[in-house]
Amino acid sequence: MRIEFDALRESIMLSSAPKRPSEFIISDKQWRAVSALxxxxxxxxxxxxxxxxFGAIENSLPSLFSKITGIDGSTSEHLLGxxxxxxQRLGIVETxxxxxxxxxxFxxxxxxLFSEIKFLEGRRNSYCHSLYTNTGHADQIRMICYKTDGRRATKEEIITALSVKKDCARAxxxxxxLFYLLEGTRILSKPLRRKNQKNPPSKSAT
Incomplete structure (x- = not known):
């Protein structure tokens, strides 16, 4: 009786365990999107x-606002919140x-600083709101996301581990x-963005 109970409990646990996306029956198109990463x-x-x-940058805004204006930290968090x-929060701090x-x-x-953060915000939006699909190449992934200019078009971008790593370095x-500035120790002597540093190419698809 004990053996049967243990077997039943194990069966229930296995059936209730969360499934990975690849374990569901889905279409080929859905599978390509799920399995790309x-x-x-x-x-x-x-x-x-x-x-x-980018999360570290975003969470630094209230402290940056407080440093610029002299307003205490809790009030700065409330105002930006x-x-x-x-x-909008970045615009308030920049203003x-x-x-x-x-x-x-300074x-x-x-x-x-604000110019670079705006660029990184655009990259964050692309990474967070894109559909990732396979390209057929061993080291590439295609990102597809809607444009925000009201044209109902999509934009595509081919990314690799190296291209994303370059964005990581900038972030x-x-x-x-920001850390050095807020700690009052020093500001990096190197420029935030290298000269002639180009944004990654993208193409539109209607």
Whole structure:
């Protein structure tokens, strides 16, 4: 009797265990989308690292706002928390930086900082809101996402582990710059963005 009970319990546990997407019966098109990052886990790892770096940048905004304006941290969090989007919160912090008198060096730093964060925000949106599909090449993945210009078109971009890693490096550079700035230790002497650094190419598809 005990053996039968144990067998029944094991059967129930196996049947109630969460299934991976690849265990469901789905169409070939759905399978291609689900399995793209599974086939190239190194790309998925770099995407996760980038999102983590961007999360650090996003969580630094209230502290940055507090440093620029002199408002205490809790009030800064409340003021920025009213805005529902990252773009709005970033706009508030950038506007505050323009309203406060700074030295020429700090003005140039903040100009470059906000410009780079806006670029990284665009990359974050692409990585988080795209459909990932296989390309047939061993080291490439295709990202497909809708454009935000109201044309109801999609844009496609081919990414590799190396291309995402370059975005990770840019995000890490900004994150470290923010850390040093907020800690009051130093600002990175290297520019936030290398000269002639180009954005990744993309193509449209209607």
């Amino acid at each position: 599974e086939k190239l886990p190194e790309v998925g790892l770099q995407v996760a690292i980038f999102i983590n770096h 009213v805005s529902t989007s990252f773009s 505050a930086s323009l309203a406060v008198e700074m030295t020429e060096g 003005n140039a730093f903040y100009d470059e 890490e550079r900004v994150s470290l710059s």
